[in-house]
Amino acid sequence: MSSHAAETPSRPAAPKARDRQLVQRPDVLFRRCVTGVVIALALLWLVPVAWALDTSLKAEPDTIKIPVSWAIPHLTLSAYSLDFSATDIGRWYINSAIVAVIVTVLTVFTASMAGYALSRQRFRGKPLVYAAILAGIMIPPQALMVPLFREFQSVHLINTYWALILPQVPAPIAVFIFKKFFDGQPIELDQAARVDGASWWTCYRRIGLPLARSAVSAVAIFTFVWTWNNFLWPFLSATNQNMMTIPVGLGTVISGTGIINALQMASAVLGALPLVMVFLLGQRQIVEGVAGTGLK
Amino acid sequence: MSTAALPRTARPVSRPRPDRLRAGELAGAGFVAPFLVLYALFLILPLVLAVIMSLFNTSLVIPGLGTFVGLKNYGELFSDDYFWQAMWHTVLFTLVSTPFLIVLPLLFAIAVHRLSHGRWFFRLAFFLPYILPSAVIALIWTFMYEPAYGLLDGILHFFGLGAPGWLSSTTLTLYSIVIVTIWWTIGFNFVLFVAGLQDSPRDLYEAAELDGASWWAQVRRITIPMLGRTITLVAVLQVIASLKIFDQVYLITQGGGGPNFSARVALEYIYDYGFTSGRVGYGSAASLVLFVVILVISFAWLALVRRQEKGV
Numbered sequence: 001m002s003s004h005a006a007e008t009p010s011r012p013a014a015p016k017a018r019d020r021q022l023v024q025r026p027d028v029l030f031r032r033c034v035t036g037v038v039i040a041l042a043l044l045w046l047v048p049v050a051w052a053l054d055t056s057l058k059a060e061p062d063t064i065k066i067p068v069s070w071a072i073p074h075l076t077l078s079a080y081s082l083d084f085s086a087t088d089i090g091r092w093y094i095n096s097a098i099v100a101v102i103v104t105v106l107t108v109f110t111a112s113m114a115g116y117a118l119s120r121q122r123f124r125g126k127p128l129v130y131a132a133i134l135a136g137i138m139i140p141p142q143a144l145m146v147p148l149f150r151e152f153q154s155v156h157l158i159n160t161y162w163a164l165i166l167p168q169v170p171a172p173i174a175v176f177i178f179k180k181f182f183d184g185q186p187i188e189l190d191q192a193a194r195v196d197g198a199s200w201w202t203c204y205r206r207i208g209l210p211l212a213r214s215a216v217s218a219v220a221i222f223t224f225v226w227t228w229n230n231f232l233w234p235f236l237s238a239t240n241q242n243m244m245t246i247p248v249g250l251g252t253v254i255s256g257t258g259i260i261n262a263l264q265m266a267s268a269v270l271g272a273l274p275l276v277m278v279f280l281l282g283q284r285q286i287v288e289g290v291a292g293t294g295l296k
Numbered sequence: 297m298s299t300a301a302l303p304r305t306a307r308p309v310s311r312p313r314p315d316r317l318r319a320g321e322l323a324g325a326g327f328v329a330p331f332l333v334l335y336a337l338f339l340i341l342p343l344v345l346a347v348i349m350s351l352f353n354t355s356l357v358i359p360g361l362g363t364f365v366g367l368k369n370y371g372e373l374f375s376d377d378y379f380w381q382a383m384w385h386t387v388l389f390t391l392v393s394t395p396f397l398i399v400l401p402l403l404f405a406i407a408v409h410r411l412s413h414g415r416w417f418f419r420l421a422f423f424l425p426y427i428l429p430s431a432v433i434a435l436i437w438t439f440m441y442e443p444a445y446g447l448l449d450g451i452l453h454f455f456g457l458g459a460p461g462w463l464s465s466t467t468l469t470l471y472s473i474v475i476v477t478i479w480w481t482i483g484f485n486f487v488l489f490v491a492g493l494q495d496s497p498r499d500l501y502e503a504a505e506l507d508g509a510s511w512w513a514q515v516r517r518i519t520i521p522m523l524g525r526t527i528t529l530v531a532v533l534q535v536i537a538s539l540k541i542f543d544q545v546y547l548i549t550q551g552g553g554g555p556n557f558s559a560r561v562a563l564e565y566i567y568d569y570g571f572t573s574g575r576v577g578y579g580s581a582a583s584l585v586l587f588v589v590i591l592v593i594s595f596a597w598l599a600l601v602r603r604q605e606k607g608v
Contacts, residue, residue, distance in 0.1 A: 031511050038407040042421035048479065049424065051447050052436045068450030114331040123324030129332065138594045139339050142540045142563060143587040146570035146579040147345035148338065154359070167338040175331060200323035229429040231543045232563075236571065250431035254438055255550045261439060268435035275427045286427070287419065290484060291491030 049272070056080070056265035063261035079262035080270070086263065088241050089270060092249035095238075096274075099164045099245055100228040106169045107223045108216055115178025116208045120190055121200060130179075136172030142232055149236050163237040164245070168227050174219050181215040182208060218289035221282045225275065246271050343587075350581035356574030369581035379582065381557065382565035383589075385470060389561060390538035393474045397534050398527065401482050405489035406515055419490075423483030430480075434547030437476045438463070441548075463548065466558035473545055473559060480544070481537075485530045492526035493519065528604060532597040539590050542567070562586050 051070075055063050059074045083089055117123070118130055141148075152163045189211075190203045198206070209216065231247045238244050244252070253267045279286065350369055353362040373379050401422070408418045425433070440447050441462035449459040462472040496519065504514050520527075542563035545553070553560030553568070560568070566586065570579020 034407045034511075035411065038404055038418070041404070042418050045421045045425070045479065045482075047447075048436050048440055051440065055439065064445045066445065066450075067453060068445055068447055110331040110334065114328045117324045117327030121324035121327065123322075123328075126324065129328055132332075132335070136335060136339055138591055139343070140536070140540050140587060140590045141339065142542065143566075143583050143590060144339070144342040144346060146566060146576055146583050147342040147349060149571070150349065150354070150356075150576055151338075151342060151345060153356075166334065170331060170334040170338055172335065172339075200327065204327070225427055229427070231430050231547075247429040247431040250429070250435060251547055254431070254434055254547055261442075261445065264435050264439060268432045271432040271435070272428050275429070276424070279424060279427050283416075283419070287423070287487050287491075290487045 052265040052268045056262055056269050058262055060260060060262045063265075079260075079266035082260070082263050083266045083270060087253060087267070088244070088249060089246075089267065091242060092244050092246045093274075095164070095243060096228055096245040096247075098161065099168075099234070100224050102161075102165050103168045103227040104220050104223045106165070107171055107174055108220050110169065111171060111174035111219065112178045112209060112212060112216065113204065114175045115180075116182055116204050117200075118175070118179045119182035120187065120203075120208070133172045133175050136170075137176060139172075141167070145232060145236055148233070152237060158237055159240045159243045161243075164234055164243070167233060168230065171223065174223065177219060178212065178215055181212055185211050214285075214288075217282075217285050221278070221285050222289055225278060225286075228275065246274075346580040346584050346587070349577050350584055352577045353575075354577035354580070356571065356576050362577060365577070369578045370585075372578065373581050373585065378557065378560075379565060382553075382560050382562050383586075385558075385560060386539055386541060386562040389470060389474060389477075389541055390535055392471070393477055393538055394531065394534050396474075396478050397482060397485055398530055400478065401485035401530075402489050402523070402527070404482075404486050405493055406519055409490050409493040415490075419483075419487070422486045425480050426483035428480070430543035431547055433476060433480050434544055437479075437544075438548055441472060464555055466555050469549065469554040469559040473548060476544055476548065477541070485534065488526055488530055489523065492523045496522040524604070528597075528601050532594075532601065535597065536590060536594055539586070539593065 054070055054072065056079050057075055057077070058072050059076050059078065062073050114129075114133070118126065118133075148167055149158070152158050152167075157163045185208075189207050193203050193207060194200075228245075229247060230245075231251065234245045235248045235251060238248055241249075241252075250267050250271050253264060349361065351364060351366060353365050353369075354360075355362055404418070404422060408415060439445075441449075443449055443459050443461065443464070446462075448462065452459065460468055463469055500518050500522075501514055504518060509517070540563060541561050545559055545561050546564055546567070549559055553564055562582075563586065566579050566582045569575050569582060
């Protein structure tokens with residue numbers, strides 16, 4: 001049998017036929033059970049989100065009925081309209097979008113340029129810069145929130161977009177990803193362009209960036225999701241209702257309007273919605289990004 | 297430029313041309329400058345500030361550094377039982393959650409990765425929570441854990457069991473947050489494992505199957521050894537992420553750190569003292585201690601990974 005497999009390694013039909021033969025084997029039953037269990041667990045994993053959605057569509061009195069029930073006696077969107085009138089969620093959406101988009105653009109731009117230079121160019125102090133970036137990956141920014149707040153407080157920039165945006169831009173890991181990516185690309189194109197008299201800037205714009213499209217989209221999606229979701233720094237630097245982002249604003253809803261269950265769940269659904277859309281649109285890039293980043 | 301042009305003509309063509317090199321150097325520095333400026337301002341400067349302020353009694357409400365107090369902040373910190381309690385909660389959280397966050401996604405990935413269709417469904421179910429913001433997670437789970445109308449107690453009630461007090465018991469609160477975190481973040485590790493499994497060669501399994509190896513034997517003898525690197529990586533990322541836990545604890549306990557501070561973690565302690573009490577100097581000292589702990593563990597793991605890779 002094994003010699004037969006060695007003779008026909010390129011025929012794709014062979015393993016399938018073999019799988020069918022295996023149906024008789026005892027551990028096929030075990031395999032089926034495993035599949036059944038993992039399907040059940042996946043469904044279980046969806047329960048909290050489904051429960052939030054279910055509750056958000058109920059009328060408030062139905063959310064406090066005992067025993068708890070999935071049934072929705074009066075389907076209503078009133079919790080959603082209440083959310084928009086009782087909280088500043090519209091404003092938080094706008095703030096989150098502004099901050100996440102600008103941070104993403106600046107991160108992709110600065111990190112890809114630095115990564116390009118580290119991979120392609122020679123300059124004094126380059127090993128030092130690279131070492132600093134590698135060390136920077138280890139820095140946990142969350143542990144530096146107190147001094148960072150003081151920094152912004154002393155220049156009176158708390159509760160401004162400057163404070164929300166700028167500290168979220170430098171991501172050493174993004175530089176590392178871009179450097180690794182450019183290292184894996186052939187250098188000949190850049191060299192030819194350089195010989196023809198193109199500036200480094202032209203090389204980066206016309207050759208480097210277009211080639212790095214997959215790295216750009218992975219870094220962009222991750223930066224966007226991460227910035228949109230970031231809680232701790234925006235929570236500290238945006239104390240004014242008008243400057244809050246979605247996570248910070250929703251944080252106030254948890255304790256603020258404590259007793260309105262349908263409103264809270266509607267807020268959760270509204271907070272989740274943009275990310276669910278990003279996930280559905282960019283699922284492939286996200287998953288490949290996680291896998292690619294992690295395994296390097 | 298003109299001075300550089302003179303020697304160029306005298307030199308052999310193959311030698312590096314100084315004007316080119318210098319222009320390249322300038323461009324290189326220019327390319328890294330925007331990143332480096334932001335890096336220096338928002339990662340290095342806070343670190344330096346933390347070191348300086350930790351030696352002063354800097355206050356949130358008074359401009360300037362305040363008065364120099366030497367190592368007094370550190371002395372107070374190390375003798376504060378609440379600080380050690382918060383550090384312990386962080387460590388306990390890490391110790392309890394990490395095994396689940398490695399073993400569960402690994403098992404899920406093994407179970408899913410050889411299915412011929414429907415893999416998108418598992419990716420959706422397990423990965424979707426991961427990309428939601430902590431505030432959404434906290435909203436959903438605060439209601440899940442609600443003692444009267446919450447789904448969990450509703451189910452327990454159905455089976456005739458009493459409410460355990462998910463968020464009101466001093467012993468249970470931290471573990472309730474562990475459950476939330478497992479649910480929330482499992483997808484990241486799941487995707488890493490699925491990717492790792494896809495890299496392992498198919499013919500290995502086919503050969504094992506032909507030799508009559510059972511499914512479990514294949515998992516034990518092929519899958520897990522092949523995933524060695526991924527498992528180490530997941531463990532490292534997981535431990536480092538767990539040490540920085542703040543969001544879900546703060547939001548679910550509504551800033552209180554749980555009943556009688558029974559779930560307050562290190563970063564929340566720093567927040568409570570550095571911001572709520574306005575003691576920036578003291579908060580900086582606490583920040584640096586956590587910072588060093590995370591750094592030491594990161595490097596220890598890195599060294600371990602290096603050794604493991606050399607050994608393989």
